[in-house]
Amino acid sequence: MITRFVAAAVFAAAALSASTPAVAEDLPPAAGSVRPDIDPFYSPPPDLASYRDGQLVDHREVDVDLGIPVRAWQLSFRTNDSRDHPELGVTTVLVPTAPWTGSGRRPVVSEQLPEDSTGTRCAPSYTLVNHTAQSAEPLTQMLAKGWIVAVPDHEGPKSGFLTGPRTAHTILDGIRAVGGFEPAGVGPDAVWGLDGYSGGGAATAWAAQLQPSYAPGLSFAGAAIGGVPADLTALTARFDGSVFSGYNFGILVAFDREYPEADIGDLLDERGQAAIAAAGDACVTDLLVTFAFRRLDDYTRGTVLLQSPRFAAILRDNSLGATAPAMPIFNYHADTDEIVPVDQADQLMARWRAGGTTIETVRDPLGEHGLEALRRVPDAQAFLADRMAAADR
The missing domain is CATH 1.10.260.130 (434 Repressor (Amino-terminal Domain))
Structure with a gap:
């Protein structure tokens, strides 16, 4: 691991070379284009423990090209790992530049991409800037609708694949950070939607499950989760x-x-x-x-x-089901999913229903894990749109 001192020296050298004229390779690296392991933006301040959960630490504007004109910022903030030790979280908030022409407030969703990795080079904040983000179709469709979307690095600085509580903390504290970041235009009283599939579905489910205890002051219209690895x-x-x-x-x-x-x-x-x-x-x-x-x-x-x-x-x-979400849930899954079996998702939904959660389920008799994600994107987003509109009335 490169130390913070060495990382800072790398950036200082880039900045110094940028002061000399004028060839492209002398320019400093674009914001967000350097791996998080060696980018000082991702280094926590020494006094991070004194920050409130979700309190903004730093921000920077970045260039994200998903085919829809947006302004994008990376936000860093205080969150907590699985044992409630302070940790630096990062989320990317994308705001379409076109004016919102729909009724009510512009919808805002936290989209959990299936990071499924053990390295920070796979984190969404890095892949979105460097054009290597995978499974981003739901994100682009939301932006095309004019929605504001936050995309957290839900695995955190240790790339905690399927580590449930710390994933939930990062998502919920990222939402707090976006609410406190005025340029995004969201505000702390916004009613949010949650969305994710597969590994991103597990992250979304954990955020929904822990929200009543960890972030009761936040408001949610609902969560759409598909192909969720629960057990x-x-x-x-x-x-x-x-x-x-x-x-x-x-x-x-x-x-x-x-x-x-x-x-x-x-x-x-x-x-x-x-x-x-x-x-x-x-x-x-x-x-x-x-x-x-x-x-x-x-x-x-x-x-x-x-x-x-x-x-x-x-x-x-780190398996789901210990408590039930307070928000409504849309859950979809292919009965023939070859990676994540549907029965363990059915068992999770049964436990959540027994705990009082309102759940709408869709089960497709035939389907493959990756194709199911694409098939049900319109239904998941219609569910979120309906509930966000109802919350806005």
């Missing part, structure tokens, strides 16, 4: 040794970082330690290609990893 115990068992086993190695890296006191790495042998290192800065495609068909127990010191008390407890703690 990590069931999913890791399903992924192990399959074509999708790379997800397990991403989870292993994320939980080892998020819960160092569990000392998960001590359960691994030398091959396991090498695998963790190799998986430590990977986007989703890297994980799936590198670790396809691998079994976790081939990398341990004779431990059945998925049944070890330490690891099993963390899987349970």
Whole structure:
């Protein structure tokens, strides 16, 4: 990891070279174009613990080209990890430049992209600026409707893939930060929508589930979630040794970082330690290609990893369903989803309904995980539009 001092020196050198005339390579790097690992914008201030949850730390305007004219800013703010330790969060807020001509206030949504990674080079704030964002179709369609959209780096600075509580904290504190950022024109009393699919659906579900306890002062019209990985115990068992086993190695890296006191790495042998290192800065495609068909127990010191008390407890703690959201939910899933089985999503919806959540579900008899995301985008956005309009009346 490059230190903050070295990162600052890199930027200082770029700024110094920019003072000399006049070739393109002498210009300083564009805002947001440098990997978060070495960009001082992502470094927390020493007094971060003194900031309120969601309090703005810094902001900068960035250039984001999604085919719709927008103004875009990256906001950094105080949030908390899974154990409520202070952490710096980042969200990108995109505001269409065209005037809002719809009735009522311009809708505002937090869109959780499926980051599914172990490296900050895969974080949305970086990929949106550098034209490498994946699964951004819902985002572009919302912007085309004239909606304001916030896109949080919901995995946080440690790239915490599927670490539920810290993901929820980042989303909710990002919404607080946007509400306090006047140039976005949202305001602290806005009624928000939440949206996400797959890994972004899990992040959205966690934010909906923890909102009543963590951010009761925020107002939400509803949340649309699809293809949601809810039960990590069931999913890791399903992924192990399959074509999708790379997800397990991403989870292993994320939980080892998020819960160092569990000392998960001590359960691994030398091959396991090498695998963790190799998986430590990977986007989703890297994980799936590198670790396809691998079994976790081939990398341990004779431990059945998925049944070890330490690891099993963390899987349970990061599975959804302990409490029910207060906001209405739209949930969609293909019955034949080849990655995230529908039964564990059905079980989550049953628990939430029993807790009093109002839920509208759509189940498609035939469908594939990626195509289901595209198929139901219009329905998810219609659900959010209807509820935001009703909240505005």
